[in-house]
Amino acid sequence: MDYKEAKDKFINTWGSLGSLWGINKAMAQIQALLFISTKPLSMEDIMEELKISRGNTSMNLRQLMDWGIVTKELVAGERKEFFTTEKDVQELARIVAKERSRREIKPVIKVLAEVSTIEDTSPEAKELIKQTKALHELTETADEMINKLVNQKQNWITKSLVKLFT
Amino acid sequence: MDYKEAKDKFINTWGSLGSLWGINKAMAQIQALLFISTKPLSMEDIMEELKISRGNTSMNLRQLMDWGIVTKELVAGERKEFFTTEKDVQELARIVAKERSRREIKPVIKVLAEVSTIEDTSPEAKELIKQTKALHELTETADEMINKLVNQKQNWITKSLVKLFT
DNA sequence: TTAAACTTTCAATAAGTATTGAAAGTTTAT
């Protein structure tokens, strides 16, 4: 496999994997491209490399910036904007985990809390309460765990793994 | 909030959350319905409750069974088939985590391994190799961690949380 | 067997998402 092949394979795999971490294809591909680039890229560069439109590039870059994964970079003597992504995988994972907790997990916890505290003593309601309570507890614990993991700055994932083995 | 409201809210929230754990809306809704049901439900019951077609119900039930989350139940004296879902949230989480590891994470690890071992000494290739290697390592460690967590049968999530706090 | 009861399959279609491209908006240099 030569460089070009490997690069395309990486960008495509990462792109189609977007769903796993909750973002769309173009967004994931742009991030992937920046992630392996040796220098900041302009919108033009990204459009060219990924063969996507200006509008698409602009919108997805904005989203990546909203996530806090991509930042604008000023390049001396250049008028247009350049972009880079967080290059440290651990920091990247930390940002993604935090955002997903905030955007997706927290709202669900809220709904589960509401649903699990209705006042109704019918057997069906009792089952609903019991099951949503269990789910609420699990989700909260998992979310707490993620935040715990994610806040250990140095080398968190390896450290955590070690702990779990003891 | 009365029972019906609470139930619908739960089913809808769970349904729209499907994407978070990698399944589609109808699939997630069927699972949610079974999860809070006091007894096994027939296809008819499910269609009726969720207002979805027979075909849709059939296909999504099959998928849920493929995932190992839902099982057929024989009800004495009844000709049609009835379905139940795993009722223990921890067991449920375990199954989902395992399946996602197998279906999504493992294949990505394979691609990252391939891409990160190309032979090319150009600066761009070096960066590609360096970054995909880091990603490979992180993904493998995370996957290992998930599998580790998931294999502790009893009360895994709470136990793990405790460990991480030490 | 036969036929009723039930389930699955799958082509057609609907619904949901992503993408384009051109017009409108903004910034910078002169």
Next chain:
DNA sequence: ATAAACTTTCAATACTTATTGAAAGTTTAA
């Protein structure tokens, strides 16, 4: 101020994915 260089917005459209429903398939009871 003007205009060139650049970015954003958004209605139209393409693409993808989910859903329907009816025909085909299967199982069971008599």
